[in-house]
Amino acid sequence: MATARFWRDNPSRYNLKAVRCGNCGKVFFPPRAVCSVCHRKSIGKMECMSLKGEGELISFSVVHDAPSQFEIHKPYVVAIVRMDEGVMLTSQLIDVDPKEVRIGMRVRTTLRKVGEDGPAGVIYYGYKFAPVRA
Amino acid sequence: MRDVAIIGIGSTKFGELWDMSFRDLGMQAGLSAVADAKLAAEDIDALYVGNMSAGRFIEQEHVAALIADYSGLARDHVPATRIEAAGASGGLAFREGYLAVASGMHDIVVVGGAEKMTDVADVMATEIQSSAADQQWEVVFGATLASLFAMIARRHMHEFGTTREQIAQVAVKNHRHGALNPIAQYQKEIDLATVLRAPPVAEPLGVFDCAPLSDGAAAVVLCAMDRARSYTSKPVRIAASAQASDTLALHSRTQITTFNATKVAAEKAFRQADRTPEQVQLAEVHDNFTIAEILAIEDLGLFPKGQGGRATMDGETALGGKVAVNTSGGLKARGFPFGATGVAQLVELVQQLRGEAGKRQVPDASLALAQNAGGTGATVVVSLLEVA
Amino acid sequence: MDVGIVSYGAYVPRYRITPQEIGRVWGSDGEMMSKGLMIYSKSVPAPDEDVITISVEAARNMMRRVPEVDPQDIGALYVGSESHPYAVKPSGTIVAEAIGCSPNMTVADYEFACKAGTAAIQTCMGLVGAGMVRYGVAIGADTSQGAPGDPLEYSASAGGAAFLIGSKDVIAVINHTCSFTTDTPDFWRREGQDYPSHGGRFTGEPAYFKHVASAAKLVLKRAGSKPSDYAHAVFHQPNGKFPQRVAKMLGFTDKQIEVGLLTPKIGNTYSGAVPLGLSAVLDVAQPGERVFVVAYGSGAGADGFDITITDNITRLRRLAAPLVSHYIEDRQVIDYATYAKFRGKIRLKGGSA
Incomplete structure (x- = not known):
């Protein structure tokens, strides 16, 4: 039962809770207690914030060999995105034809099901990326 | 810190080794390395084992003692330590063995690395x-x-x-x-x-x-350089x-x-x-x-x-x-x-x-x-x- | 105190399947079904979408239009649906967390076939009117299923809309609401069953038409109004024909129901149907216009509303979130095999999500 392990991270999964170092301004996602630049000077100064949810695609892959949880999605696109706050995230890119995906394209996060503990278990929700359509 | 040499090497074949278990693999690589170095069991001060995920591949943790046991070292009570750093487990086990000898704590250690991956389905192996x-x-x-x-x-x-x-x-x-x-x-x-x-x-x-899913094990014997030539004419210096x-x-x-x-x-x-x-x-x-x-x-x-x-x-x-x-x-x-x-x-x-x-x-x-x-x-x- | 709608947000999944494609698989005349139901395509949720994700998207669209509203001022949230992903465990708690309005609030899930969303609006009106909460959120959303081969499969679709109910800066005052409720088993789904069952033609006259018409007449009487007073009318729309027929029976014109009639393009979104139709109206509504709304839920009941658009609608950031028309146009048509895969109609080994 991974229920509590996922539940614990829900603020970041649902609402992109992050922290900004009060010393140097570097943003970390998910939140952490210490800045990798400022070390001790950052302790107690990591300020809570939420990412706005938009960013630029840094790289992507179309996944054909998928874990069993993702069988139904394949082939699916997974992407690394640099959010506008500077920090990078990894997730699926959805609602898109894999042939249309380009490095540099603008994407935004949306809440989707990311997994479940089997048909009788808890459903996990989290962010996925979708293209920003004009 | 003193100089350390590799005085023995051993390896199983790599591949889908259907008739070999995890313990067979570790034992075979270890024994061939020990034979290559012409060691006696009592020469071995410690064993280090690199292994990523025996717990998920064969549902067995505590694998360093297991390999020591099946290599015939149980009655010698050799200290046996498992090291894990995903794909770097073997390299890291080697480094730990190197540090143990270089520090002077041990004179001769055996470093092994082993993984038995084909006892689970391919999808499971890639998930691991x-x-x-x-x-x-x-x-x-x-x-x-x-x-x-x-x-x-x-x-x-x-x-x-x-x-x-x-x-x-x-x-x-x-x-x-x-x-x-x-x-x-x-x-x-x-x-x-x-x-x-x-x-x-x-x-x-x-x-x-992509590299394949494989079974296999390899081992090296490390020795303080000043003793290495009593075991081999071709020591390799780390x-x-x-x-x-x-x-x-x-x-x-x-x-x-x-x-x-x-x-x-x-x-x-x-x-x-x-x-x-x-x-x-x-x-x-x-x-x-x-x-x-x-x-x-x-x-x-x-x-x-x-x-x-x-x-x-x-x-x-x-x-x-x-x-x-x-x-x-x-x-x-x-x-x-x-x-x-x-x-x-x-x-x-x-x-x-x-x-x-x-x-x-x-x-x-x-x-x-x-x-x-x-x-x-x-x-x-x-x-x-x-x-x- | 004028209680009404402060903001709204809609969401419709982008995949579509046509009646012709469904008919092709089951050896039925899809073309005839399409004409008979007046449904030209229906929305299909992606495999990672459910009532919770649709509700979150709609609720976030609702909040995007009112950045000045502090989510912490929301004291109640209700999600109405007949396809909640959990039989036990609320959908609403996840929606509440996702829009940042928890924990000092009340949440519950509603079920009343296709009118659970409007029941949620009525509850929020009561709470706001009584001064118990500053804002309430009412959501109607569904990912409804028809059994493979059942006529329902041609219409059952997915979508939803969310409404922020309050008494300050309302864009639409809800002047009156009346309901008409009886025990009429025209459509149901037993616990543990994957697909609903229905009474065939029994769902028509004694169910939909009787209840919708009765609630509509109660509202007209209470408001002292007549059909021609309304710029728009939205009726529950299990297909394209029923709302047209009930509108005609009551004296409304095709023109009045045009904006809020979405079923021909996206199918029957069940609890999302009237909320989405009303959202489409709010997308274009002008100050002073009156809107007539009747939702229907099998089982059976109808909720009627008499609504007046206020000047505040010109100040609402309507374009801060996608309009309903955006979701209707942003579509990708899929074949039956993909639809079957997305909707879990193919048995997989192990888990899926």
């Missing part, structure tokens, strides 16, 4: 492989280890103009080398078209860009051993086309050995995916950043090239039992430095490098070996 990445923030969202390396590949192509063909050439070259290695899982050459036409795993990478870490998640770095842990570990190793990358004649690098070899040869300083693909295509990393990379066939052709890999790299380098590598021998090999990585380079171990 992906647990080397960040489970909570990468894998949960659909990333597999292959897809993370695929994203590195695509970005490398975007930033440096590396071509799909250059990346594929890594597999072609390593299969050519593997064809000369009697323990390799694949002893068969493949051509570029085969790699390019293979079914996709995580685009742009296909089946032939000129350097360095280790570095990085963020567990690939996306937590500022860029994804350089493994800084490789760079840092390599710089430390070259400093310790007082050598330069130009002096390296051969290297075993962690090509769990083809693109990983291109990153490795760049980040180790063997080739300038962005030139790894071109150098591979031009044959500079093949046997007979500027620096022979993965003469064993690498993870791609020799096989990739996770925990065994880092140790198997050293077995290959020792064979080369002893001049016992047969058809794949690098002439006059005297300085060799091993780079062993875990996950997307969150742990990297770089070792330099030289003829003593």
Whole structure:
């Protein structure tokens, strides 16, 4: 039962809770207690914030060999995105034809099901990326 | 710190070894290394075992004691320690053994690496492989280890103009080398078209860009240099051993086309050995995916950043090239039992430095490098070996 | 105190399947079904979408239009649906967390076939009117299923809309609401069953038409109004024909129901149907216009509303979130095999999500 392990991270999964170092301004996602630049000077100064949810695609892959949880999605696109706050995230890119995906394209996060503990278990929700359509 | 030598090596064949269990593998590699070093059981001060995931592959933890037991060391009560750092487990076990001898705590230690991967379904094995990445923030969202390396590949192509063909050439070259290695899982050459036409795993990478699922074990015997010649006429000196870490998640770095842990570990190793990358004649690098070899040869300083693909295509990393990379066939052709890999790299380098590598021998090999990585380079171990 | 709608947000999944494609698989005349139901395509949720994700998207669109509203001022949230992903465990708690309005609030899930969303609006009106909460959120959303081969399969679709109910800066005052409720088993789904069952033609006259018409007449009487007083009318729309027929029976014109009639393009979104139709009206509504709304839920009941658009609608950031028309136009048509895969109609080994 991974229920509590996922539940614990829900603020970041649902609402992109992050922290900004009060010393140097570097943003970390998910939140952490210490800045990798400022070390001790950052302790107690990591300020809570939420990412706005938009960013630029840094790289992507179309996944054909998928874990069993993702069988139904394949082939699916997974992407690394640099959010506008500077920090990078990894997730699926959805609602898109894999042939249309380009490095540099603008994407935004949306809440989707990311997994479940089997048909009788808890459903996990989290962010996925979708293209920003004009 | 005192000088340390490798005085014995041993390895199982790598591949789908249906009739061998995890304990068989560890025992066979260990005993052959001990036999190679002509040791008696009572000479062994300690055993270190690199293993990534016996808990998930065979539902067995506590595997260092198990291997000591089946190697006949139970009544000697030899200290046995398991080391885990995903794909870098073997390289890291080697480094721990090296530190134990170099420190003077032990005189002779056996370092083994073992993984039994074919007792689970392929999908399960790749899921276990992906647990080397960040489970909570990468894998949960659909990333597999292959897809993370695929994203590195695509970005490398975007930033440096590396071509799909250059990346594929890594597999072609390593299969050519593997064809000369009697323990390799694949002893068969493949051509570029085969790699390019293979079914996709995580685009742009296909089946032939990925190291296989393998069973296997390898072992080396380490000894204080001042005692080494009483066991062997060809001791191989450990000129350097360095280790570095990085963020567990690939996306937590500022860029994804350089493994800084490789760079840092390599710089430390070259400093310790007082050598330069130009002096390296051969290297075993962690090509769990083809693109990983291109990153490795760049980040180790063997080739300038962005030139790894071109150098591979031009044959500079093949046997007979500027620096022979993965003469064993690498993870791609020799096989990739996770925990065994880092140790198997050293077995290959020792064979080369002893001049016992047969058809794949690098002439006059005297300085060799091993780079062993875990996950997307969150742990990297770089070792330099030289003829003593 | 004028209680009404402060903001709204809609969401419709982008995949579509046509009746012709469904008919092709089951050997039925899809073309005839399409004409008979007046449904030309229906929305299909992606495999990672459910009532919770649709509700979150709609609620976030609702909040995007009112950045000045502090989510912590929301004291109640209700999600109405007949396809909640959990039989036990609320959908609403996840929606509440996702729009940042928890924990000092009340949440519950509603079920009343296709009118659970409007029941949620009525509850929020009561709470706001009584001064118990400053804002309430009412959501109607569904990912409804028809059994493979059942006529329902041609219409059952997915979508939803969310409404922020309050008494300050309302864009639409809800002047009156009346309900008409009886025990009429025209459509049901037993616990543990994957697909609903229905009474065939019994769902028509004694169920839909009787209840919708009765609630409509109660509202007209209470408001002292007549059909021609309204710029727009939205009726529950299990297909394209029923709302047209009930509108005609009551004296409304095709023109009045045009904007809020979405079923021909996206199918029957069940609890999302009237909320989405009303959202489409709010996308274009002008100050002073009156809107007539009747939702229907099998089982059976109808909720009627008499609504007046206020000047505030000109100040609402309507374009801060996608209009309903955006979701209707941003579509990708899929074949039956993909639809079957997305909707879990193919048995997989192991898990799926």
